[in-house]
Amino acid sequence: MDWIHNIFHKSPEIALFLSLAVGYYIGQINFGKFQLGGVGGSLLAAVVISQAGVSIDSGVKAVMFAVFIYAVGYDSGPGFFNSLNRRTLREIAMALFLAISALITVIICAKIFHLNKGLAAGLAGGALTQSAIIGTAGDAIARLGLPPEEVKSLQSDVAIAYAVTYVFGSLGAIIVCVNILPKFMGRDLRSAALDAEAKLAGGTPSRAPGQLPALPDLVGRAFKVGPAAGRKVSEIEMAGQDFISIEKIRRGGKEIEPGPNVVLNADDVVLLVGRREGMVPVAPMIGPEVSDVTDVSAVMQTRQAVFTAKGLNHTTIRAVRETVDRDLRHGVFLESITRVGQPVPILPETQLEHGDVITYFGSAKDTKRAVQATGYELPYSIKTDFIYMGIGLVIGLLIGLIVVNVGGVPLTLGSGGGCLLAGLVFGWLRGKHPMYGVMPPAASRLLQDFGLAAFVAVVGLNSGLQAVTTVKQLGLTIFLLGVLVTILPLILTMLFGRYVLRYDNAAILAGALSGSRSANPAFGGVLDKAESAVPTVPFAITYAIANVLLTLLGPLVVGLV
Numbered sequence: 001m002d003w004i005h006n007i008f009h010k011s012p013e014i015a016l017f018l019s020l021a022v023g024y025y026i027g028q029i030n031f032g033k034f035q036l037g038g039v040g041g042s043l044l045a046a047v048v049i050s051q052a053g054v055s056i057d058s059g060v061k062a063v064m065f066a067v068f069i070y071a072v073g074y075d076s077g078p079g080f081f082n083s084l085n086r087r088t089l090r091e092i093a094m095a096l097f098l099a100i101s102a103l104i105t106v107i108i109c110a111k112i113f114h115l116n117k118g119l120a121a122g123l124a125g126g127a128l129t130q131s132a133i134i135g136t137a138g139d140a141i142a143r144l145g146l147p148p149e150e151v152k153s154l155q156s157d158v159a160i161a162y163a164v165t166y167v168f169g170s171l172g173a174i175i176v177c178v179n180i181l182p183k184f185m186g187r188d189l190r191s192a193a194l195d196a197e198a199k200l201a202g203g204t205p206s207r208a209p210g211q212l213p214a215l216p217d218l219v220g221r222a223f224k225v226g227p228a229a230g231r232k233v234s235e236i237e238m239a240g241q242d243f244i245s246i247e248k249i250r251r252g253g254k255e256i257e258p259g260p261n262v263v264l265n266a267d268d269v270v271l272l273v274g275r276r277e278g279m280v281p282v283a284p285m286i287g288p289e290v291s292d293v294t295d296v297s298a299v300m301q302t303r304q305a306v307f308t309a310k311g312l313n314h315t316t317i318r319a320v321r322e323t324v325d326r327d328l329r330h331g332v333f334l335e336s337i338t339r340v341g342q343p344v345p346i347l348p349e350t351q352l353e354h355g356d357v358i359t360y361f362g363s364a365k366d367t368k369r370a371v372q373a374t375g376y377e378l379p380y381s382i383k384t385d386f387i388y389m390g391i392g393l394v395i396g397l398l399i400g401l402i403v404v405n406v407g408g409v410p411l412t413l414g415s416g417g418g419c420l421l422a423g424l425v426f427g428w429l430r431g432k433h434p435m436y437g438v439m440p441p442a443a444s445r446l447l448q449d450f451g452l453a454a455f456v457a458v459v460g461l462n463s464g465l466q467a468v469t470t471v472k473q474l475g476l477t478i479f480l481l482g483v484l485v486t487i488l489p490l491i492l493t494m495l496f497g498r499y500v501l502r503y504d505n506a507a508i509l510a511g512a513l514s515g516s517r518s519a520n521p522a523f524g525g526v527l528d529k530a531e532s533a534v535p536t537v538p539f540a541i542t543y544a545i546a547n548v549l550l551t552l553l554g555p556l557v558v559g560l561v
């Protein structure tokens with residue numbers, strides 16, 4: 001053991017990365033349908049490795065937590081602010097009710113069983129599977145003005161209680177959302193999802209991440225000209241209501257430029273590109289479809305444009321289509337529209353707003369022309385804007401230094417709350433002005449995963465020796481309290497959603513409930529049972545709000561216990 005201690009003393013970062021490697025290996029082991037996860041596994045591994053004697057500089061912990069919580073806010077910002085409207089009042093109320101009921105449950109448990117601030121906060125973090133609470137609570141404890149040893153002890157208790165309660169925290173959410181809720185509603189999730197699909201989007205089913213339609217909206221097909229011989233290109237395109245364009249014509253082994261006045265000859269091979277609703281009625285007019293398309297294949301592309309066209313703000317897609325000259329929109333098709341990071345349906349009456357990101361599909365020259373008329377092109381980039389990120393973190397940390405005295409009680413967001421707030425605002429601004437602040441999803445995911453796992457590992461390494469003693473003394477009590485904090489708020493929120501908020505569809509209520517608890521494993525179970533993406537819509541809204549509310553429970557528990 002001495003030689004291991006010497007290695008860790010000379011290079012403590014070895015212990016940190018060893019904790020991550022071992023922790024993530026443990027975290028991916030299946031216990032039935034449950035996995036401990038990388039964060040929980042890293043904490044457990046760090047506690048074991050710490051028995052060899054190792055200490056990591058607290059500055060590492062502070063940096064890791066800052067980048068983690070900022071990235072969480074950055075990702076949640078567009079969805080969080082976009083969710084704050086009248087249409088989502090039910091989801092806002094749902095997430096708020098669960099957060100408040102969980103806070104009250106934790107405080108009552110702490111008072112009755114005389115838990116200190118650290119154990120109470122860790123109980124909240126583990127039972128609610130909100131790992132960020134470890135950081136926000138630890139940061140709040142550090143600002144209480146207590147002696148360093150007491151601060152270290154309380155922060156250690158946060159990690160210990162989290163580790164003891166986390167396993168059932170995940171399992172309990174699955175039990176309530178996947179098993180208890182359908183029985184309570186008297187309807188299984190699959191049939192409820194089918195009912196919801198029939199009511200949404202005119203009966204068009206929604207799709208889960210990774211799912212693609214077998215019949216895509218935008219298609220390309222090649223035909224050999226028969227009945228269409230003698231007709232102009234423009235006539236064919238008009239017959240398709242401008243939902244199609246002829247991109248290539250092959251005549252006698254040579255390529256013909258498909259201008260609007262070009263007349264089609266018999267046996268020409270033409271390539272049509274466009275929307276399926278325009279393609280289907282036109283196909284019989286042209287002639288038989290051909291399978292050998294080597295000579296008429298074309299490379300199409302997508303371009304993203306930020307909508308800033310003057311005089312067209314709040315104009316419907318139908319009105320824009322009628323306003324814009326046909327030659328300008330020829331060969332250009334809308335693939336998708338996003339607003340503040342959220343998808344917008346492509347419907348005739350959908351209003352376009354300045355700042356929307358429109359994805360065009362078509363040939364290179366056609367899409368370039370469309371982008372120039374729309375506003376400006378949004379270049380594709382996989383490079384993180386570190387200027388934007390750095391300024392956001394600086395502002396967040398400065399906000400965390402602000403202390404406001406209310407009735408003699410010092411109140412502060414701390415570095416965790418400050419970076420979370422800055423991340424929310426900067427993520428929202430990025431959604432409104434997408435030219436700035438690029439942070440690819442993979443980069444954000446890395447910051448979140450690595451930041452939190454490293455933070456938790458440092459906590460475990462620095463407090464592991466004390467952890468063993470505390471678990472022996474209070475382990476069973478903390479575990480049982482964790483069961484209560486996991487189950488009770490979920491049951492109360494389920495009843496609140498059914499009888500007060502009037503959720504009458506089991507699949508939609510299950511999505512909203514799992515999102516209100518920020519419970520990804522439970523949501524995965526809901527999707528698996530529903531076999532539909534219907535629960536995704538309420539989950540996305542409540543999850544964005546809950547991510548913020550539950551994270552803020554850390555300093556609230558520390559302040560109220």
